Amino acid sequence: MSEIVTAAMLVIGDEILSGRTKDKNIGHLADIMTAIGIDLKEVRIVPDEEDEIVSALNAVRSRYTYVFTSGGIGPTHDDITADSVAKAFDLPCEYDDNAYALLEAHYAKRGLEFTQARKRMAKMPRGAEHIENPVSVAPGFRVGNVHVMAGVPSVFQAMLDKVVPTLKTGVKMLSAAVPCPLGEGVIGGPLSEIQKAHPHTIIGSYPKFGEGKFWTELVVRARSQDALEAARKDVESMVSELGAMN
Amino acid sequence: MSEIVTAAMLVIGDEILSGRTKDKNIGHLADIMTAIGIDLKEVRIVPDEEDEIVSALNAVRSRYTYVFTSGGIGPTHDDITADSVAKAFDLPCEYDDNAYALLEAHYAKRGLEFTQARKRMAKMPRGAEHIENPVSVAPGFRVGNVHVMAGVPSVFQAMLDKVVPTLKTGVKMLSAAVPCPLGEGVIGGPLSEIQKAHPHTIIGSYPKFGEGKFWTELVVRARSQDALEAARKDVESMVSELGAMN
Numbered sequence: 001m002s003e004i005v006t007a008a009m010l011v012i013g014d015e016i017l018s019g020r021t022k023d024k025n026i027g028h029l030a031d032i033m034t035a036i037g038i039d040l041k042e043v044r045i046v047p048d049e050e051d052e053i054v055s056a057l058n059a060v061r062s063r064y065t066y067v068f069t070s071g072g073i074g075p076t077h078d079d080i081t082a083d084s085v086a087k088a089f090d091l092p093c094e095y096d097d098n099a100y101a102l103l104e105a106h107y108a109k110r111g112l113e114f115t116q117a118r119k120r121m122a123k124m125p126r127g128a129e130h131i132e133n134p135v136s137v138a139p140g141f142r143v144g145n146v147h148v149m150a151g152v153p154s155v156f157q158a159m160l161d162k163v164v165p166t167l168k169t170g171v172k173m174l175s176a177a178v179p180c181p182l183g184e185g186v187i188g189g190p191l192s193e194i195q196k197a198h199p200h201t202i203i204g205s206y207p208k209f210g211e212g213k214f215w216t217e218l219v220v221r222a223r224s225q226d227a228l229e230a231a232r233k234d235v236e237s238m239v240s241e242l243g244a245m246n
Numbered sequence: 247m248s249e250i251v252t253a254a255m256l257v258i259g260d261e262i263l264s265g266r267t268k269d270k271n272i273g274h275l276a277d278i279m280t281a282i283g284i285d286l287k288e289v290r291i292v293p294d295e296e297d298e299i300v301s302a303l304n305a306v307r308s309r310y311t312y313v314f315t316s317g318g319i320g321p322t323h324d325d326i327t328a329d330s331v332a333k334a335f336d337l338p339c340e341y342d343d344n345a346y347a348l349l350e351a352h353y354a355k356r357g358l359e360f361t362q363a364r365k366r367m368a369k370m371p372r373g374a375e376h377i378e379n380p381v382s383v384a385p386g387f388r389v390g391n392v393h394v395m396a397g398v399p400s401v402f403q404a405m406l407d408k409v410v411p412t413l414k415t416g417v418k419m420l421s422a423a424v425p426c427p428l429g430e431g432v433i434g435g436p437l438s439e440i441q442k443a444h445p446h447t448i449i450g451s452y453p454k455f456g457e458g459k460f461w462t463e464l465v466v467r468a469r470s471q472d473a474l475e476a477a478r479k480d481v482e483s484m485v486s487e488l489g490a491m492n
Contacts, residue, residue: 015452017286018421019276020465026291030265040263042298043291045272048450052288075430076451077438107431117434136460152455175264184321185353188363192323204294205322206261209398214382219266 005038005170008060011045012053012071012081013151024153025070032160037172038066048072053084061088061146066167068160071151073140075117082141085148086125096124099139106137124148132162175221176232180239183207183214186246190238191218198231200224251284251416254306257291258299258317258327259397270399271316278406283418284312294318299330307334307392312413314406317397319386321363327394328387332371335389341368345376345385352383370394378408421467422478426485429453429460432492436484437464444477446470 009029015021026043033040041064046052053072061067072081086093100122107114121138131140131147133155140149140159149159180187184207195203201222208215218235222228255275261267272289279286287310292298299318307313318327332339346368353360367384377386377393379401386395386405395405426433430453441449447468454461464481468474 011289014448014450015465016272017276017289018280018419018467019273019278019286020280020421021452022273026262027265027268030263032265034264034266040265041293043257043263043289045289047287074451074453075434077434077441078450112431115431115435117438118431120434121431135455152453154455173264175266185358185361185364185367188321188323188366189361192363195323202260204260204324205320206267207320207398209381209400219261221264 003168003170005066005168006041006064007033007038007066007068008042008044008064009040010053010056010060010067010069011043011151012048012069012084013045014048014078016045016071017047025151025156028153028157029068029070029160032164034173036164036167037169038167039170039173048078048080050080050084050087053081054088057085057088057146061144065145067146068163069146069148070156073121073138073148073150075115075120075138079120081148082123082125085143085146089125089143089146091125091127091143093123093125095119095122096128096130096141099124099130103138131159134158134162171223173221173223174225174228175219176228178218178220178232178235178239180216180218180243182216182239182242182246184216186242187216187218187238190242191235194231194234194238197234198222198227200227201231203231203235249414249416251312251414252287252310253279253284253312253314254288254290254310255286256299256302256306256313256315257289257397258294258315259291260294260324262291262317263293271397271402274399274403275314275316275406278410280419282410282413283415284413285416285419294324294326296326296330296333299327300334303331303334303392307390311391313392314409315392315394316402319367319384319394319396321361321366321384325366328369328371331389331392331394335371335392337371337373337389339369339371341365342370342374342376342387345370349384377405380404380408417469419467419469420471420474421465422474424464424466424478424481424485426462426464426489428462428485428488428492430462432488433462433464433484436488437481440477440480440484443480444468444473446473447477449477449481
């Protein structure tokens with residue numbers, strides 16, 4: 001058996017829960033994980049509250065190969081992710097010498113004061129490794145299997161690009177979509193039989209609604225190309241047979 | 247003290263975790279909850295796996311006033327939400343007479359067979375109350391404090407419109423946004439002092455990045471208009487003072 005590599009995501013921020021900001025990082029991480037063969041198994045969105053971050057992080061980091069967080073690593077008082085991650089790992093949260101030097105040089109070059117607020121961005125759990133931030137300098141960090149990244153989508157994406165080459169990846173989940181003009185009520189029974197006949201696949205049925213009627217996107221997923229093709233063939237046959245009858 | 251009403255959301259579906267479908271229901275629920283004075287405190291996205299749904303549901307339903315779920319209530323084999331919710335509540339999942347009659351009449355009227363797959367949509371935990379579905383008939387349901395709704399956004403939204411008038415609502419969280427041309431590193435220190443001086447508010451700082459530079463949206467939130475205005479005034483003064491200096 002090839003190894004299955006799993007991941008969870010923790011989105012940290014009151015602004016997502018209040019609706020003020022619409023998250024764009026979940027969908028992006030999901031796309032990237034699928035592309036590189038890591039199964040994203042769970043996402044949690046939690047508020048800017050230390051206890052909530054610590055308990056959610058501890059719940060997921062022990063269950064999955066990797067955890068990715070977004071949000072809460074800026075310079076303001078509501079950015080409490082570094083402190084919370086340190087607490088979850090029972091590590092001190094302190095100025096990281098390299099991050100401090102990096103930020104100090106960055107602000108000096110721009111003639112800006114290295115304020116107490118800006119210094120906050122150099123704090124991380126002791127022993128954490130940097131995740132480079134090519135957009136706005138202040139680094140994310142990795143501690144254990146947890147990757148801590150920014151919430152601003154352009155920065156999150158740039159950091160994730162730096163992280164991806166460091167991850168072990170699993171056997172990629174392959175997928176094939178079969179569009180189906182029929183509603184789920186017509187295909188549900190036969191599709192269930194096809195799923196039973198192809199236990200090494202995951203067959204999903206996603207209802208779509210548009211122009212006053214339902215149609216369905218059927219998606220076959222498998223880690224083996226042969227299993228995928230066999231199930232896809234059966235799904236396609238079913239769609240054309242039922243399409244001719246309905 | 248006025249009552250605080252809280253909520254959690256459970257998004258059920260492999261298609262969100264794989265990135266194939268981008269969720270639109272979290273942001274919508276967040277907006278509606280904020281508008282009616284309910285605090286959305288947590289969101290979890292879980293796969294189409296019974297154990298995962300049951301354990302996530304049991305974790306959140308005991309912690310918050312309300313739970314809202316999206317996804318997994320259609321007629322296909324991967325729609326396991328009703329069974330999973332029944333299991334979480336230790337109730338039998340069975341045909342609901344009213345839902346069965348409603349769906350039977352609906353398909354008869356359209357001259358369509360009431361297939362086994364379609365009948366699945368009449369199953370719900372014993373004693374559940376319907377949530378009307380004005381888009382595509384098959385109802386959602388409420389059991390205890392858990393509201394089970396469809397994943398298709400137009401249906402989710404229509405069901406939520408039916409649910410909202412049945413909810414008890416809390417004292418609405420008021421908010422005021424103060425746009426700030428400065429980055430978080432400049433305002434972080436003073437903003438933290440303002441937060442300390444206004445303990446009955448929550449002051450958030452949301453970095454935005456565009457046209458090559460950072461700016462910041464500052465948001466003051468409070469349940470009292472007086473508290474909101476007092477903090478807003480201080481934040482605005484800070485922004486104009488620092489803006490003059492930087």
